[in-house]
Amino acid sequence: MIYGLGILKGLGVTLKHFIYSYLEDVRYLFEGGRYQPRHLPARQGPRARGVFTVQYPKEKLPLPENFRYIPFLVYDTQENKIKCTSCGICAKVCPPQCIWIVRGTDPQTGRPKPEPEAFYIDATICMSCGFCAEFCPFDAIKMDHDYELSAYERYESLLFDLPRLLKPDTYHARIHPSDWAREIAEKEAEKAKKGEKAAAHASS
Amino acid sequence: MGQFARADTGEVVEPKTLRTERLVVNMGPQHPSTHGVFRMVVTLDGETIVRLEPVMGYLHRNHEKIGERNMYLQNMPYTDRLDYICSMSNNLGYAIAVEKLLGIKPPERAEYLRVIMAEFTRIVNHLWAIGFLLNDLGAFFTPALYAIEERELILDLFEEASGSRMMCNYMRFGGVAHDVSDDWIARARELVYNRLPRAIEELDRYLTHNELIKARCQGVGVLPPDLAVAYSTAGPVLRASGIPYDVRRAEPYSIYDRFDFDVAVRYNGDVYDRYLIRIDEMWQSLRILRQALDQIPKGEIQAGKKQYMIRVPAGQAYGRVENPKGELGFYLVSDGSPNPYRYHIRAPSFINLTALNEMCKGHKVADVVVILGSIDIVLGEVDR
Numbered sequence: 001m002i003y004g005l006g007i008l009k010g011l012g013v014t015l016k017h018f019i020y021s022y023l024e025d026v027r028y029l030f031e032g033g034r035y036q037p038r039h040l041p042a043r044q045g046p047r048a049r050g051v052f053t054v055q056y057p058k059e060k061l062p063l064p065e066n067f068r069y070i071p072f073l074v075y076d077t078q079e080n081k082i083k084c085t086s087c088g089i090c091a092k093v094c095p096p097q098c099i100w101i102v103r104g105t106d107p108q109t110g111r112p113k114p115e116p117e118a119f120y121i122d123a124t125i126c127m128s129c130g131f132c133a134e135f136c137p138f139d140a141i142k143m144d145h146d147y148e149l150s151a152y153e154r155y156e157s158l159l160f161d162l163p164r165l166l167k168p169d170t171y172h173a174r175i176h177p178s179d180w181a182r183e184i185a186e187k188e189a190e191k192a193k194k195g196e197k198a199a200a201h202a203s204s
Numbered sequence: 205m206g207q208f209a210r211a212d213t214g215e216v217v218e219p220k221t222l223r224t225e226r227l228v229v230n231m232g233p234q235h236p237s238t239h240g241v242f243r244m245v246v247t248l249d250g251e252t253i254v255r256l257e258p259v260m261g262y263l264h265r266n267h268e269k270i271g272e273r274n275m276y277l278q279n280m281p282y283t284d285r286l287d288y289i290c291s292m293s294n295n296l297g298y299a300i301a302v303e304k305l306l307g308i309k310p311p312e313r314a315e316y317l318r319v320i321m322a323e324f325t326r327i328v329n330h331l332w333a334i335g336f337l338l339n340d341l342g343a344f345f346t347p348a349l350y351a352i353e354e355r356e357l358i359l360d361l362f363e364e365a366s367g368s369r370m371m372c373n374y375m376r377f378g379g380v381a382h383d384v385s386d387d388w389i390a391r392a393r394e395l396v397y398n399r400l401p402r403a404i405e406e407l408d409r410y411l412t413h414n415e416l417i418k419a420r421c422q423g424v425g426v427l428p429p430d431l432a433v434a435y436s437t438a439g440p441v442l443r444a445s446g447i448p449y450d451v452r453r454a455e456p457y458s459i460y461d462r463f464d465f466d467v468a469v470r471y472n473g474d475v476y477d478r479y480l481i482r483i484d485e486m487w488q489s490l491r492i493l494r495q496a497l498d499q500i501p502k503g504e505i506q507a508g509k510k511q512y513m514i515r516v517p518a519g520q521a522y523g524r525v526e527n528p529k530g531e532l533g534f535y536l537v538s539d540g541s542p543n544p545y546r547y548h549i550r551a552p553s554f555i556n557l558t559a560l561n562e563m564c565k566g567h568k569v570a571d572v573v574v575i576l577g578s579i580d581i582v583l584g585e586v587d588r
Contacts, residue, residue, distance in 0.1 A: 094278075
């Protein structure tokens, strides 16, 4: 055994990594530099060599559709109303119990109405598990892709209330395209079924 | 042996007349994640360890108590936090325990996805463990950096499949939460067939025959096979001591009985063998992954309808899996109510730590951190 050979081999590996990081720079030299958005998948993918770096916050990694952070409530822009019926399943299924819902009441009849009067999510407690979105029977609560929630104090900024939680369905469609397509397809199927039933009823 | 002069009086004394006594030192926290949670009380004779007592606790997570308050499903994201490097295989262990009680079986595709995720997790864990073992050895950050680079690529796959890189919350009772696309499978194959073998081979070339690593690891922290069994250690710690015990073979779960792989075993029981066994296991995981990715069928990913409130029949079950750190077991007692009556976890990190005293005896203070690194613990599992 030759002493020092193992160390030399090891240093060879670090030298290879060092050279690769510059080779990558050379590769992108005439394509506007390495940190162009169009190069991101190649730089971060399984074939990438050299240094894995993202110039955050100038550059951000694209998020997969399934990515989940804090939940938000979907606002139906076509029907101009909140999708949530305040059924409370999200609060029931939430493991750290970070959701509070106050059910609305009709001022004239005094009866409960199917929409929330107040809705709170404590983002300091939320463990981003996504159960609320997974088990909501009305597709009214979804997981957001916005992960930049830092605040200077804990309780005021991170206790999300209804106005802050509401986001339009166009936003939901943009960040969850396949989920949105499934919802639309289900809606269409339901509509067609209703139409069929009505036609059958009319003919009888 | 020369003569010594006393610092206070300047009196010259012979060594044999020196009065020596054992010193008890609180060692640690040696890592930011162990503050208040883990320390070692070492009894020293000079610089040699005579006795070492690991002091664990005070993380105050109440994992098991919260688990008895929660509905069965609600425990799933809590298992992610148990060993936060291996959330996918933690999920699997818990899902298996509840499925035993429910008497249900996931569909084929879900079983394959579970195995793929669990084996990727093993590679993630071992890359991390080897990187940080070298960190503990004083190699600073380069090996860890190279290991983490590869890990990131696997976490990309986890993120796409489950929605989160580390807190995956991916398994459900009777299946998995989301299906994966053909593109996902293609990228996983690229990793398994090309990238990861190269990376493991490079890590091997970089570290295995390095003289400094051999000098610091060979013959250090030896755990003889009889003691390894007596302390009921598991995983790489047990197999590096020459006991070829692996739950995937001893009591095959999911679809592990279909795959061709060897149980990695080494015989010296020292830090070096625990490092080598992790390299061996990564190769074996790649073997399983190749088979699983080649054979994965199309189809359903969930048996029956996904429910948030399940009624589990009264009874008890112990679901166990071969986690990267060793046997992870979930013991559940159900009284038929929506939440477990008793929820207990057999955590490998905690049990492997009990053998630390035996491994450290007779070694120097500088070796303790390396030996601890070779056990590969996560404190979330140690104090539940």
